[in-house]
Structures are given as structure tokens and as C-alpha cells.
Amino acid sequence: MSGCKAKTAPVMATPKSNYTGPVVVDPVTRIEGHLRIEVQVENGVVKDVRSSSQLFRGLEIILKGRDPRDAQHFTQRSCGVCTYVHALASTRCVDNAVKVKIPDNARLMRNLVLAAQYMHDHIVHFYHLHALDWVNVANALKADPVKAAKIANSISPRPTTAEGLKAVQDKVAALVKSGQLGIFTNAYFLGGHPAYYLPAEVDLIATAHYLEALHLQVKAARAMAVYGAKNPHTQFTVVGGVTNYEGLKPERFAEFAALYKEVKAFIEQVYIPDLIAVAGFYKDWAGIGAGCKNYLSCGDFADVEGNLDSNWMPPGVIHNADLTKIDKMDGTKITEAIKHSWYKGNSVLHPSKGVTDPQYTSLNDKERYSWMKAPRYDGKPMEVGPLAQVLVAYAKGVPEFKAGVDLVLSKLGVPASALFSTLGRTAARGVECFAIAQKTQGILDQLMANVKKGDTKLYTEWKMPKEAEGVGFVAAPRGHLSHWIKIKKGKIENFQLVVPSTWNLGPRDDKDVMGPVEQALMNTPVADPKRPVEIIRTVHAFDPCIACGVHVIDAKTGEVSKFRVL
Amino acid sequence: MSDSPKRILVLGVGNILYTDEGVGVRVVEHLQERYSFSENVTLMDGGTLGTRLMGPILESDFLIVVDAVLGGDPPGAIYRLTGEDLRKSLAFKDSMHQTDLVDTLIYCGLVGNRPDAVVVGIEPEDYQSMAVELSPTLAKRVEDMAQVVLREIEQAGGSHTPSAA
Secondary structure: OOOOOOOOOOOOOOOOOOOOEEEEEEOOOOOEOOEEEEEEEEOOEEEEEEEEEOEOOOHHHHHOOOOHHHHHHHHHHHOOOOHHHHHHHHHHHHHHHHOOOOOHHHHHHHHHHHHHHHHHHHHHHHHHHHHHHOOOHHHHOOOOHHHHHHHHHHHOOOOOOHHHHHHHHHHHHHHHHHOOOHHHOOOOOOOOOOOOOOOHHHHHHHHHHHHHHHHHHHHHHHHHHHHHOOOOOOOOEEOOEEOOHHHHOHHHHHHHHHHHHHHHHHHHHHHHHHHHHHHHHOHHHHHOOOOOOOEEEOOEEEOOOOOHHHEEEOOEEEOOOOOOOOEOOOHHHEEEEOOOEOEOOOOEEOHHHOOOOEOOOOOOOOOOOEOOOEEEEOOEOOEOOHHHHHHHHHHOOOHHHHHHHHHHHHHHOOOHHHHOOHHHHHHHHHHHHHHHHHHHHHHHHHHHHHHHOOOOOOEOOOOOOOEEEEEEEEEEOOEEEEEEEEEEOOEEEEEEEEOHHHHHHOOOOOOOOOOHHHHHHOOOEOOOOOOOHHHHHHHHHOOOEOOOOOOEOOOOOOOOOEEEOO | OOOOOOOEEEEEEOOOOEHHHHHHHHHHHHHHHHEEEOOOEEEEEEEOOOHHHHHHHHOOOEEEEEEEEOOOOOOOOEEEEOHHHHHHEHHHOOOOOOOOHHHHHHHHHHHOOOOEEEEEEEOOOOOOOOEOOOOHHHHOOHHHHHHHHHHHHHHOOOOEEEOOO
């Protein structure tokens, strides 16, 4: 980490308009899945929100009657991003149902792949899914490469040259000239936008790292595959442990270690400095997008698989932003409401009793408007994901998280309360990535030490019971994930998934209380209703990934995204 | 690098949970079960895409994508797409997935290696019902698809031999 302080600008006044009327973003791009956000703007400020998932989830239906061991292969095919976390949650839930204790090496390998998935996901999210909400790539062409190199060298110990940055400008200019704007299509900054505040030089640094991260993320994905056997869709977890005997060899350790070292250096010397530099110009966003201020984390990276209290990233519940009192997470307090969803009835059920009985009405229905159910904890909406996970770990004083949070807060010169915001949500993702990068070495060392001692056990024998119930929790890069299974006659009788993005992006509940993203969008200023970048910033900060929540209903994929101002 | 053979990547893509949407993955599995290939050929189940496919794509000179394609012909029609027509492939649309394949190829170009690409596609009959089996119409066509892919591999400079049963 660099000892130099990033030069930060004074807090900008957020631009507003006096527009009144609806704004619809459909589909939201640079996410996984199909999401429609409909807001009502009054005098330039958001006053009503509906987050509508346009896809129907039917995984439960396809799983009924199958062998419980196969659940992971179905659940992880629901998505192209978080494939492994579903494999892990499904495996853990069957582990839990059949009451098997897996070997220590299996726990460590599962944790290693999870760590690699985190590093990959968060780097891709920051640079490729979220950065264009804050960084104006077109503006980078106006930068002075010499000045930009000076700034880059002041915020990171890793040397940057003006020539290198000039080459990036040439590359971007060629891309713009070729008309193949694919990745920047519909970018809000095209033609200038008042809500983008970075100096051209910082835009250029971030653009250079956007390109570099494209290359780097390949290495993080490969690290996942060293122990996960393949990527996407890992193939190494089984009920009772893992199957990767190849992973016990010294050359595999070396391969993982080399990839990890490079990824870790990038996180420390590029991602975190960039996050601090960019955030420094957007401090007004520390006051926007707070949302429900209740946070739920199941934590992960257990010392004892299946025992949540042994998680290095601890489980816990925070109510109303009170960090002095962390409640214990209790899985029995989770319910799902469907009053405002496209399902029959108005039930509020625990996931283990959940039913999936679809009943679509219409796109214009203001009462029932989403394929997502509304998950609640103790009857309350909960934000899940990096911010929730970091807040719980920070409040509980986990050293790696405390170091990360303190570093970012002190460099930005903002108080801890700034974390309850869209800016804080994006910063927390970087902190989490940084903390996990610190932790990974210890997991690898322990696995190597076990093998050195002669412990090469990866699998524990077990028997399929006639009847059983189980739950598997995973703190995924997008937050709290749980899979619930009921086994009858050795087959799946009922299987329910409660996925992170449903917690965050779900609709109103049985008491008509808005979901976390809906609450977070309230009072957001919108400068240009035709290019509502402010809405997208907050939505993207949650890193939506909803393909697993649902599936496409209308065959009109491939529609060109456009905003309609009705 | 004209003296070394082209590195060929055959990528079967799609979601196997939605009947014919998984046809690309099924054709690749069919080929993997029945043939062995020369050193320069890699077959891969690319599943539901995402930026994680960049690694293997960057390490190839020629990319053969196998996928469901909405071309407007009757279900079971087999297509060969290049250039602008790629957009008819489900994987190349602004699709359900985090990044579609066109964007992924542009990313690869930005990073320094964008292979030439061809899509071997087939018109799906049903890509909305949740089932892991192909529709009967497409199941009958898997062998034909496999033969088309084998020809593409040969033309690109790869070879295959039937696996010992």
C-alpha cells in the first residue's frame, strides 16, 4: 500500500434537475440477468420505486424427485457468474442433511476456491460492471499522460509511465474510431454528463486499469480452476468433501500460489488505490443510497465446516445501522412474502416450507410486479452483500477487515457513518476483497502443512437417510445465500434457494415495506432523466445477479436497451 | 506463427437447464465422448458464459462456438455464422448473461488477442421449458451437428480419431 495521500477534491454539489415524471430503466445492463427499475421522479428527486425482476425462477420445480447429490449440478447452472457458490451451498445443505463431517483438507479447498471466486468477482465488478458509472472513458482521451502518470505514482507504489498511459489513449481512440463501442454502448458519459466529476487524468488512470483488469481477472479465474477443476461451473465438491486429489500435489500449490500472488498485488497496488482516488471525488455519494440500514451476513471461511460461529468472516445481524449491537443470525427467522410478487396467494413462509406457484399478471400491475419473492429476517428487509459482511466483521473487530476499513476511511477522511451509502457499499466491496486477499495465504499454508504431515484425506463416507432436512449457507460475493433441502425416500422432496439478489432487489412485502434497493433509491437526485446514471450507480453498487433468482419469460432477449421516459 | 498449427477452441455454450438452450453444451459432450483430438484442439463446456471464458479464448487462434441460433428457419435447421451474422446466436445477443460473446471478443481484442470466430448453430424448438433433456427434434440432430463441427475443426487444421469404445 502506498503511504501517500490521494489528492481529493472538495465535495461536489450533486447536480439536480426539475424533472417530474416516471423514469424506467429496462433492462439494467452490466448485470447478470434481467432487471427493470421503475421510479417516479418529483422535482428532480426519486419519490417512488419499483424493482421488478422480469424472470421466473423455476429451479425448485426441476429438482423435485432427483438424487440430492445432483442438486449442485443443477443449481450452479443457473448463472454464469456465481456458479461455484451455488455448488457449495447445495453441497453444504446435503452435508448438513446427512450429518457428515468433512475432512479438514476438503474444508480448506472449498475455502480456497471461494477466496479465488471473491477476488475474481470483485475485481470484475469494480472495473467492468461498475466503473463506467463513475469513470468517463471518453474524457480520458483529453488527459495529459505526463500529469496522469504523476498522479498514478503518487497513489500507488507500482510505477506508471506517461508512455504507457499514452498507449492506452491510442487504444481507446482506435476503439471509438472503429465504431465498435460494444462495451461502451449506451454509456451515460457519451456526449458529457454533469454527474461525472473526475479530472481527465483520473479517468485515464482508471481506464488504463480497466484494460489491465481484463487481463488480470483471467488469472483469478484460473486460480479458481486450479482447485475447482474447471471454470465456469466447478466440478470438485461432493457431499462428504471434495474430489480434487490432484490438488494435493506440490505443483498445484505452486500454480495456485503464483496466480494468487499476482492477483493480490493487483488488489493492493491498483484496485484499492483506484477505489480511494475515484471515491475522493464522489464524496457527495456518501450521503446517497443508504437504504434500509439493516444488514444480514451468514459469514464464511469456517474453521469447522458447518459451524457458522467458527467463520473467520463472522455471521451477524445489524439493525438500523447500530454497530454496537450485533445480533446472532438465526436461520429460523427467515421468511419470504409474496403479496407483491407474481405468485398465487399472500403467504409468508419459511424457505423450508416454501412453495413456487406462479401467477403472472401484467407489466403494468402496480400491486404485483416482480418474479422475486420478498425475503425478510424477523419481518424486516435486510441488505446483504459486501457492505453487510464488512460491517459485521468490522464491528466484531476481525483484524483484516478492521485494517481495510480504517485504511479506506482515513484516506478518504470520512467517518464510519459514510459506509451507510452507495459510496460505502462500493468501498466495502474493495475492503472485503483486500481482507480476503490477506486471508488466502493462511488457508493455503494450512493445506500445505496438513499434506506435509501426511494428511491427504478429502472425503468422508456417509449414508443417504430415508428422510432428512438440511440447510447450506454461503456468504457469496453478492451476499447471504441459503439452500434448503427436504429429503424423502432418499430423493429431493423440496428444494428452495434464497439468493442474495432476492434479499437486495426483491419487491415490497406483506406489510407493503419496500425492499433494500427500492429504499436505497428513494431521494436519489436525477440530473438527466434520459440518462439516469444516478439510479444505475446505486443499483450496480448492489452487484445484482438475478439469473439464479429467475428465468426469461418472454423470448425477446436481444432487445436493444433503451430508456423510455414515458 | 505460421509454422505451428492454429490453436482451435470449440466452445459449447448455453444453459442446460432450459431444454434446447443447452444444445451447444450437449454437442460438445457428444464429441468428447466419441473422439480424441489432435494436440491443437480444445473442447470446452462454456456453460452460461461470463468473463471467465476470456482465458481460454485468449489462448486460441480460432474459435468455434456451438450454440442455439434464432435464424427463423424451422427447428433443427443448422447454421454456420460468421462476421455480422454472429448476432443471431443466443450467446452473441445482448443476452441473459453478464457479458455476451461479442463483448467478450471485443474484450479479448483490447487485451491483445481476438481469435477469428465461427458459430455452428441450430434453430431451437423450445428454449423456455425447464428440462435438462433436448427436445426430440434437436436430440435427433446432435450427431449431424457434431459432424458439422468436425468439418470445421478439420478445415481449421485440427484432426480427430474415434475413441476406443
